[in-house]
Amino acid sequence: MPAPQHTSSVDLAARLKVLARSCVVVAVTPLSPSLVEVVLRGDAVDLAGVAGNDVMVLVHDGDIAIRRRYTVRALDPEEDTFSLWISLTHDGPASRWARHAHVGDVVDIVGPRGKIFLEESADWHLFIGDVSSLGAFYRLAQSIETPGRAIFIVEIDDPVDALTATFDEELGVTAIFVDRNGRGHDDPAGLLSGLAALTLPPDEGHAYLFGEFHVMRTLKSALLDRGLNATQVSLKAFYRIGQSNGPNGEPSKDD
């Protein structure tokens, strides 16, 4: 495997106690108008970690190298590959990188990252987000020990974005795909209506909220109003409308 392209990646990975590797793009597959799958080869088992983990991808914004985070969708240990599902619904350095990625490209990766994992003790798992969170949700749901229940409420930009996945047949699965219908990415109305349509199952559940900063905050409040307590909600802002994520790949947390 070639050395990482950027020395800063080696330093960053040492600080974070994770890996810095150069991976090779082995497939680029458009999945829908809003999502492309990029498959990378190289140290896949270690970089992909466990369900919920993401990797930092080094991309270029003009002459400046910045990092963007993408959650691992799936791991194939035999092929030494892992895949990312990348949203193309906006224009940014990373969406441009994904749009123009080619087989054979070498990509600087730091990982695994992330602190949100499956809450194993939960009887049901509720995943709420948009197309950028679909890959994360499907890997998490595929790691649920059966019998169990996965519920998805996902806002989509195009009907074809309602991509499905294969789950253990003993897993109960409910999916609500909400059409965006021209609403902004910072408008929570669509996901709130999806949540309102859902009767939460009895017993103990856990919710995973991945998506736009303001929308996810609003959905967390709605879940608390529905009787979940804060420890039952894992929230990760993936991006913040109108602002680029920082060079470390994180959206601003300022109010």
Ligand SMILES: Cc1cc2nc3c(=O)[nH]c(=O)nc-3n(C[C@H](O)[C@H](O)[C@H](O)COP(=O)(O)OP(=O)(O)OC[C@H]3O[C@@H](n4cnc5c(N)ncnc54)[C@H](O)[C@@H]3O)c2cc1C
């Ligand atoms: C831990 C973590 C895991 C993530 N996993 C995934 C993943 O698996 N798949 C995925 O697609 N994204 C994922 N994201 C989100 C992704 O990193 C951001 O969307 C990132 O901002 C894209 O970078 P960019 O350079 O294209 O755009 P930026 O330069 O960050 O932003 C440019 C403009 O586009 C807007 N924008 C950015 N992202 C979006 C979006 N998704 N939808 C609408 N508008 C947007 C911004 O508000 C800004 O106005 C993750 C983020 C984090 C923090």
